[in-house]
Amino acid sequence: MTMLDDDRLAELFGRAAEAFEVPESGIDEILARAERGTTRGDADAGDEAGASALSGGLEADDGAGDTAMTDELTRRRRLVTVAGRHRILSVAVVAVVVLIAAGTIGAVVRSPSGPTLSSLRAVGEKGARPGGVAGPAASTTLPVLTPASPGPAFAPGAASPNSSSGTDARTGAQGQSAPALPPGAVGQEAKIEQTGTLELTVKKGDLTRTMTRLTNLAGSVGGFVANSQSQNGTGGGSAYGTISMEVPVNDFASVLKAAEQFGKTSNVSTNATDVTGQYVDLQARLTALEDSREQYLTILAKATSIGDILSVQEQLDSIQQQIEQLQGQLQLLTSQTSYSKVTVTINEGTPPPHPGPLPESGLVQAWHDSVGGFVAGVEGLVRLAGPLLFALLCLVLAAVGGRLLWRRYQRHRL
Amino acid sequence: MVEAQLAEWLEEGYVPSFRTACLILGNRSDAEEAVQEAFLRAWRFRDSLTDVPSIRPWLYRVVVNSCYSKLRQEIPHRDRRAGDEPLSHVAADGAGPEASAERGEVADTVLAALARLPLSLRVPVVLRYYADLSERDIARAIGRRQGTVKSRLHEARRRLAADPALSALATFGDGKDGAGDGDGDAVAGEEARS
Numbered sequence: 001m002t003m004l005d006d007d008r009l010a011e012l013f014g015r016a017a018e019a020f021e022v023p024e025s026g027i028d029e030i031l032a033r034a035e036r037g038t039t040r041g042d043a044d045a046g047d048e049a050g051a052s053a054l055s056g057g058l059e060a061d062d063g064a065g066d067t068a069m070t071d072e073l074t075r076r077r078r079l080v081t082v083a084g085r086h087r088i089l090s091v092a093v094v095a096v097v098v099l100i101a102a103g104t105i106g107a108v109v110r111s112p113s114g115p116t117l118s119s120l121r122a123v124g125e126k127g128a129r130p131g132g133v134a135g136p137a138a139s140t141t142l143p144v145l146t147p148a149s150p151g152p153a154f155a156p157g158a159a160s161p162n163s164s165s166g167t168d169a170r171t172g173a174q175g176q177s178a179p180a181l182p183p184g185a186v187g188q189e190a191k192i193e194q195t196g197t198l199e200l201t202v203k204k205g206d207l208t209r210t211m212t213r214l215t216n217l218a219g220s221v222g223g224f225v226a227n228s229q230s231q232n233g234t235g236g237g238s239a240y241g242t243i244s245m246e247v248p249v250n251d252f253a254s255v256l257k258a259a260e261q262f263g264k265t266s267n268v269s270t271n272a273t274d275v276t277g278q279y280v281d282l283q284a285r286l287t288a289l290e291d292s293r294e295q296y297l298t299i300l301a302k303a304t305s306i307g308d309i310l311s312v313q314e315q316l317d318s319i320q321q322q323i324e325q326l327q328g329q330l331q332l333l334t335s336q337t338s339y340s341k342v343t344v345t346i347n348e349g350t351p352p353p354h355p356g357p358l359p360e361s362g363l364v365q366a367w368h369d370s371v372g373g374f375v376a377g378v379e380g381l382v383r384l385a386g387p388l389l390f391a392l393l394c395l396v397l398a399a400v401g402g403r404l405l406w407r408r409y410q411r412h413r414l
Numbered sequence: 415m416v417e418a419q420l421a422e423w424l425e426e427g428y429v430p431s432f433r434t435a436c437l438i439l440g441n442r443s444d445a446e447e448a449v450q451e452a453f454l455r456a457w458r459f460r461d462s463l464t465d466v467p468s469i470r471p472w473l474y475r476v477v478v479n480s481c482y483s484k485l486r487q488e489i490p491h492r493d494r495r496a497g498d499e500p501l502s503h504v505a506a507d508g509a510g511p512e513a514s515a516e517r518g519e520v521a522d523t524v525l526a527a528l529a530r531l532p533l534s535l536r537v538p539v540v541l542r543y544y545a546d547l548s549e550r551d552i553a554r555a556i557g558r559r560q561g562t563v564k565s566r567l568h569e570a571r572r573r574l575a576a577d578p579a580l581s582a583l584a585t586f587g588d589g590k591d592g593a594g595d596g597d598g599d600a601v602a603g604e605e606a607r608s
Contacts, residue, residue: 004571004581006543009574010543012524012580013540013544015520015521015524016525017433017434017436018517019517020432020442020445020521021442022428022432023432023446026428027453030428030453030454031425
């Protein structure tokens with residue numbers, strides 16, 4: 001720099017500064033105010049800037065200077081002034097306090113015994129079992145329905161429980177009042193219909209041998225083969241066969257287990273249906289009809305006219321017919337609960353594709369999709385609420401920190 | 415710290431502090447208020463002056479921070495008043511109209527050049543070339559490292575040299591005033607050194 005060297009610059013600055021007239025009484029007024037001790041208002045006005053301007057030693061003296069400042073009104077006014085100067089900071093502090101208070105209140109108000117989303121979902125999953133009974137947990141559980149343990153005593157009012165892909169069967173018995181039981185129903189042994197399905201994959205050429213072994217297995221436990229069907233692998237397809245066995249209910253589990261050993265098991269399902277209620281109902285109706293028949297027989301013995309005799313005889317025939325129908329149903333139930341049906345599908349090589357569930361109609365599917373979408377939306381909102389609250393808190397903290405850093409940066413930049 | 419001694423220092427430092435504030439703020443009334451607040455604050459914290467190694471940088475630091483407060487808090491939020499024109503109170507030292515006009519022109523040019531500098535450069539250059547503080551004292555006064563002060567001074571000089579009006583004034587002053595007119599820096603230097 002040739003023209004503006006340091007001396008020239010100092011000269012120009014000096015001449016420019018001289019253009020400002022110095023207040024004549026400036027320093028005298030300052031000293032007078034300082035000595036009179038009337039500096040409080042001025043010092044307070046510039047206290048904030050002074051705190052950053054002066055060294056740490058000076059800041060330490062701030063408390064001593066404020067010792068006389070005990071007036072509550074002045075303090076409040078000062079607080080309001082500071083809050084007004086730092087509006088963003090004040091809003092941020094208030095927001096953080098409100099969030100913390102809301103969180104605390106929420107944590108306190110939330111009942112620990114109330115149902116939570118996870119518990120509801122867990123209940124829903126339990127209730128959504130195929131064939132199961134939705135609602136609260138069953139009060140009675142039928143353990144493994146093996147012949148050795150035929151199950152507990154009669155559960156009144158139990159719905160027909162079904163279980164699949166497992167050996168447990170849960171009843172849907174609830175804590176509701178049971179209907180009046182017919183005489184002799186108490187202590188009635190549970191009548192359970194059991195069916196099982198098994199898919200086996202055997203080596204090529206073992207189809208016939210496996211079906212023979214299964215037939216022998218059924219015969220060895222006192223059962224029989226109700227249906228059998230096989231097809232050779234013509235036209236390039238693999239051979240497969242199906243065999244339905246009726247085995248005594250006591251041997252159901254052992255037969256199923258033994259059959260699993262005959263090949264590679266790809267799918268096992270069991271189904272148990274409690275028909276105890278139906279059985280008891282049939283028995284009760286049968287007993288009542290038998291009582292009616294006895295009464296009609298008594299009337300018939302006392303009848304004198306032909307018309308009366310014919311009329312009573314007609315009623316007796318009707319009752320007798322109903323009795324025989326009920327007896328037939330009882331025998332069928334007894335047979336079904338005495339024998340369990342085991343259906344084994346045997347494939348050579350790869351098993352055929354498992355047929356999926358039947359497609360629902362468009363309207364039903366749309367309704368299910370709609371309900372599912374609504375529930376998913378609500379769950380998503382609830383799930384998002386927590387992270388959003390956290391993000392909001394982080395934003396507030398970031399805003400506060402950024403504000404402080406910005407102020408500091410501005411101060412340093414000066 | 416003895417109050418009488420501080421009072422003496424304040425009395426001696428009032429004029430250079432006031433004019434330093436004028437050059438930083440570019441406004442007489444603002445500078446007067448800033449220096450008043452600074453001195454009252456200095457008086458308030460007089461007890462801690464025993465820890466201060468040197469009174470001059472400390473006093474300038476208080477003044478500079480008071481100017482910062484003015485620029486940051488008050489001036490941006492108020493309307494410009496008619497009486498706040500930068501040179502509304504040009505010193506009348508008995509010189510003739512021509513001399514006053516020339517002085518006003520110099521002051522206008524310098525203040526305009528300073529106003530174009532950012533505050534981070536304006537303060538060091540004023541402290542250096544008007545208050546005659548060393549780089550070390552400037553670093554104390556603005557609370558920055560000495561290397562930072564050096565680089566800021568370099569940048570400020572570069573910008574001022576690139577200012578056409580100021581360069582023209584320097585060229586014109588070289589021819590007209592010569593070396594004999596050293597009132598400005600002589601006064602400032604003496605005031606500062608005092």
